Amino acid sequence: MSKNSFTHIVIGLGGLGSAAAYWLSRQAGNEVLGLEQFELGHVRGESQDHSRIIRLTYHNEQYVRFAQASYRTWAEMEDDAGEQVVVKTGELNFWPEKTTLVEDDYNNSMAACGVPFERLDAVEMAKRFPQFRFPDDIHGIYQPDGGLVGAIKANDAHRRMARRNGATLLDNMPVTSIRQVNGGYRVVAGGREFEGEKLVIAAGPWTNEALKHFGFQLPLQVTHEQVSYFSSPHLDEFRPDRFPVWIWMILDNFYGFPVYGAEGVKVAKDRFAPVDPNNRSFEPDARNEKEVSDFVANHIPRAHGPVLYTKTCLLTHTPDVDFVLDKVPGHPGVVCAVGATHAFKFASIIGRTLSDLVLKGKTEHDISLFRFDRPGLQPDGKGFAIHGFGDHPAEG
Ligand SMILES: Cc1cc2nc3c(=O)[nH]c(=O)nc-3n(C[C@H](O)[C@H](O)[C@H](O)COP(=O)(O)OP(=O)(O)OC[C@H]3O[C@@H](n4cnc5c(N)ncnc54)[C@H](O)[C@@H]3O)c2cc1C
Known part of the structure; x- marks a missing residue:
């Protein structure tokens, strides 16, 4: 009978979720389940093209240092x-x-x-x-x-290595319900039920559909x-x-x-x-x-x-063009990442950080800009004015 209970469940296997599944699998092996609503490598989301720019040219030190860390995690993954x-x-x-x-x-x-x-x-x-x-x-x-990150190649490699480490990655499994049970979560996907102690949400454009199960919405x-x-x-x-x-x-x-x-x-x-x-x-x-x-x-x-x-x-x-990379408020066992238009270059370090937040509850990197409770994400924040809304360019 196939396994239905896992310590870690990753929801969404695009660029960020595939990286998270890989980094989690390095420590947690077959206790990792990844669920993707479409086929693996589909082109309906954000991450599936030959190349994405990777760069250290950022407008503040926090991003530059995070980008430096990303080069290191990409090298480790390579x-x-x-x-x-x-x-x-x-x-x-x-x-x-x-x-x-x-x-x-x-x-x-x-x-x-x-x-x-x-x-x-x-x-x-x-x-x-x-x-x-x-x-x-x-x-x-x-x-x-x-330079560039070979995005399709990187996504394939993350998923291949996660599976090699024992992770279960399932495609055509849209997550339609998440409920808190026995100190963990019951996740319904593609007509099956799974239990997980910790969740990673990396749902890209569908983030708010996933967050609604926690009574939470972001201004995306x-x-x-x-x-x-x-x-x-x-x-x-x-x-x-x-x-x-x-x-x-x-x-x-x-x-x-x-x-x-x-x-x-x-x-x-x-x-x-x-x-x-x-x-x-x-x-x-x-x-x-x-x-x-x-x-x-x-x-x-x-x-x-x-x-x-x-x-x-x-x-x-996001309104301020900064990522979301944090625990979901009120749910210390659930972490979420949103790429905010420029995250592929960081997929490696974001995947690693999601994994650290879930496994150790903390990260060595300064991710304070990416908190759920920052002013730019609050209902009374500056709000949304797409096109000319931030102080740095998105590549995409
Ligand atoms: C044209 C373009 C150019 C870009 N250029 C750059 C660049 O040069 N450099 C750079 O760093 N970044 C760039 N970016 C941004 C970068 O590609 C994204 O920030 C990054 O790919 C986001 O990845 P993701 O995993 O969050 O989203 P996605 O890749 O969309 O992954 C989310 C996944 O979650 C799945 N999912 C969602 N909901 C559910 C559910 N309920 N159940 C199961 N699965 C679910 C989706 O199907 C999807 O596969 C560019 C983006 C675009 C579009």
């Missing part, structure tokens, strides 16, 4: 997996003269955390990265550790985003050893990647189009695709060519 998921390409951030972002916040935070970076003027940028064409009033900040908004892959006869100039990840440093920004996973240069621009995750289109938005195509034609001309494909996905926003 050792265990015997495969590389982080590819350092260098990161080039373009600072136009007009932006609401504060460059000093980024540079000072990196300096305080010992992160090396260089300021490049237009001439130096053109010399080092001739693939880009920009006017002279733009300068760049180059950070050599930036879900948006429909997309990325486009451009084919070009010059793809060799855009391989990871020659072309960095890059971000245009304004809100609703453009950002892009070298050729990785698909034979195309990947470029995107935030849309911030609110959507119901249960009733959304998978059709790309033609206007966004054209804006991105025009940007590539003007600024990365040799990458420009026909769109190979445009892939849509969802993004979950």
